């Protein structure tokens with residue numbers, strides 16, 4: 367692996383407090399690819415299985431199912447052939463399961479089954495190994511076995527027994543398989559499409575070396591199932607390459623909780639360290655605190671340490687905490703109902719509940735609140751699916767300031783939100799009324815060219831839309847001049 371890293375201008379160092387770190391051994395400029403890697407093992411989600419090829423993970427209209435097991439599909443014979451060495455054993459196992467009238471195992475279990483098969487095939491030289499595609503680098507990943515809760519370990523033990531049953535006659539060590547489940551839980555990545563919608567799960571042992579930061583200098587995206595890590599800002603030689611493991615829109619407390627629960631560590635990044643300062647406290651309370659009732663004040667209200675009452679961090683006005691809690695639990699309950707309605711496909715109902723939630727949250731939270739932002743994002747999505755473009759435009763506008771505040775300005779999510787706004791304006795014919803329509807699309811292009819790469823399909827689409835918008839604007843100017 368070392369040689370591979372040297373060739374890519376990278377190296378691994380070990381730091382006492384956080385283990386292995388991937389460090390840049392040369393300068394990387396924004397948009398440059400730091401790493402790209404095929405997974406050691408990967409699997410599509412249940413919903414994506416009927417839409418995507420099991421080898422390249424791309425969507426296809428001409429998917430052909432494997433005639434033997436009927437559990438996987440491929441976009442072309444070349445993909446099927448490429449995958450056959452690995453699928454052959456799995457295929458026989460799936461056929462056996464279906465003959466025994468057993469359901470297809472869940473994705474997490476199939477990922478381990480595939481891993482076990484690949485390991486065996488590489489050991490017997492049936493499948494080629496490379497210096498970045500071998501079981502040893504999978505084994506080098508931390509398990510966090512001793513920190514894993516008992517309940518989870520019991521579940522992993524049960525799943526390991528299932529794996530053993532499925533892969534018979536291959537020999538399986540139960541403790542080792544249990545450790546594999548632990549490794550997957552804290553090292554595997556969710557494979558997403560260009561707009562961060564999940565499509566599957568993959569284990570990328572080199573990408574997994576990259577540590578987390580709440581202010582990361584790179585971003586992970588996928589081309590099919592290939593993982594691509596791009597620098598989103600200049601990374602100087604000697605600097606650690608970082609990615610975000612968790613949702614970044616949230617207070618330091620929320621982010622730390624998520625990191626501890628799934629990855630068993632406390633983050634010491636600049637953003638987390640800054641939380642101790644007055645400015646950091648202020649930022650956290652704006653993202654997740656309540657709104658100050660003083661009309662003249664733009665402050666956020668948080669609970670005074672060890673006190674029952676709440677105080678505004680800006681004007682100092684005290685507030686009744688019970689009222690906040692009451693409204694908050696109402697809003698939380700409504701949000702759950704709205705999400706359930708979205709899941710069941712009832713967009714009209716979801717919209718009406720989201721609207722009630724937004725009304726409550728507008729009185730409860732600061733305008734940059736992440737809770738309010740999520741509700742408005744929910745409204746944006748249901749309004750788009752209900753084809754109420756004007757309402758969608760309104761909510762998209764409302765989310766942007768909160769997006770820019772809680773994610774970094776270089777975040778792909780901010781770029782995508784600008785793109786949605788630009789598309790809606792263009793669709794509604796608003797973009798040409800004011801120059802801002804072109805500006806919005808330009809801003810999207812600027813960010814997405816870095817995060818997704820300028821040759822990506824998404825940026826290509828965006829560029830042709832911009833060309834059209836610019837031409838129409840020029841035409842209008844000319845028409846105006848001729849009058």
Ligand SMILES: [Zn+2]
Nearest residue numbers: 419422441445
């Ligand atoms: Zn394919």
Ligand SMILES: [Zn+2]
Nearest residue numbers: 432434435457
């Ligand atoms: Zn098959």
Ligand SMILES: [Zn+2]
Nearest residue numbers: 580633635638
């Ligand atoms: Zn952090």
Ligand SMILES: [Zn+2]
Nearest residue numbers: 658663678681
């Ligand atoms: Zn105040």
